[in-house]
Amino acid sequence: MSESSLHSQSQQATSAAVDAGLRAYMLRVYNLMALAVAFTGIVSYLSISIPALAALALGPTRFVLFLGILGLGFMAPRLIFSQNSAMAQAAFWGYAALWGILIAPYFLIYTDTSIARSFFVTAGAFAGVSLFGYTTKRNLQGLGVFFSMASIGVLI
Secondary structure, three states, X not given: OOHHHHHHHHXXXXXXXXXXXXXXXXXXXXXXXXXXXXXXXXHHHHHHHOHHHHHHHHOOHXXXXXXXXXXXXXXXXXXXXXXXXXXXXXXXXXXXXXXXHHHOOHHHXXXXXXXXXXXXXXXXXXXXXXXXXXXXXXXXXXXXXXXXXXXXXXXX
């Protein structure tokens, strides 16, 4: 075998190992995000079902909860890079729970069917765009402007 052939085989083996590692990592990320979305939905549903939590979701404390979400969002990079995984996990699940409480009033406004339909449409769009980016290995950052404008167009 020639040296270039050995080098090519070595590159292919390295590429396959990186691809398998990336696939396993992305699967863990998607599973964690799916669990967090499910947890947010459960907290949201319970927030309307339990009177004490409903008071949090519907009362003036919702502004304090919103400030908590902003604070966690601002502190997230510091928590992630602090190498304290327990603190990062607690912040992640706390963030999901806070969103669950804050979006709970939507269960009073919309039907369960429309909420489920919106959830599945959003999940399908995310899965499609994610799969497209993963298989084509394209940077989808440029599509952000398009998606922002599409979101504004839906609201109008």
